[in-house]
Amino acid sequence: MKKIIIADDHTMFIKGMLLLLSDREQYEVIAVARNGQEVLDLLAGHTADILLLDVNMPVMNGYQATLKVRSLYPKVKIVVLSMLADESSIVKMLEAGADGYLVKNADEEELYEALATVLNNQVYIARAIRDKVSQAPVKSGSAAESVQLSSRELDISRLIIDGLTNSEIADRLYLSVRTVETHRKNILAKLNLKNTASLVKYLMDNKPFLDL
Structure with a gap:
């Protein structure tokens, strides 16, 4: 069973995620964090396989938390769940070390697909934003x-x-x-x-x- 920590500061969203994940016996939500600092505090005392986190959170945002988690807990898979669907946010989170990026209007099947993908050591990018990512600007003289x-x-x-x-x-x-x-x-x-x-x-x- 894969252990999951959810990090988000919206109560209704957390309740929805808990309900969805309770339907799959291969996943267990072991803790909930309201910000990035709470994520780090939880990981210091718990072993988790997957971190589902928002980008916009108080105290320590998702970007800062991703950098910290990737440095301190490299084996934890990080899947972003955010309302942000712009190119710069997506690329920034992938560059920070996220393994997957989902928008919050994704359906439950895409959520499960994303979890399975990152656990297979691959990157998952939400269907709705793949075109944006594939058209990201390039650096000249590379x-x-x-x-x-x-x-x-x-x-x-x-x-x-x-x-x-x-x-x-x-x-x-x-x-x-x-x-x-x-x-x-x-x-x-x-x-x-x-x-x-x-x-x-x-x-x-x-x-x-x-x-x-």
Whole structure:
């Protein structure tokens, strides 16, 4: 059973999340925090697998909390649940170390899909905002100009930007999931990146130089 901490300062939203997650026996909400500082206090005394958090919170906001949690508790999966759906907020949270980003009007099936995705060590970006993320502005003069990815790695990179899971990529390209996982690892190695969150951010920033 995967243990979850919810961090949000809206009581009605918390009650709704508790109700949704109670329907799935593989998840257990072990605590609720009202701000980022409470998240850190809870993690100091509890072992959690997933943190569901809002961006706008008092005392310590979701961005600050994500930076702290990623540094102190790197194994905790962080899924953002926010009303903010603008490009800069999404990219900022992914860059801080979030593993997933959902908007609060997402349905329950997408919530479960996001949880399963991040637990499989992949990044999940809400369907409603994938276009915004994939069109994020790029940095000119990037070192990506000198990176050599194979045609297959480029194909997979394009689908990663679109938010597809390893399984979905495998189906789309008629490959095995293991082959996709191997290509993903090779891409990370070539780009000298440590995780999928940093990979998504890198690919979005360097689309022209990587011919994406």
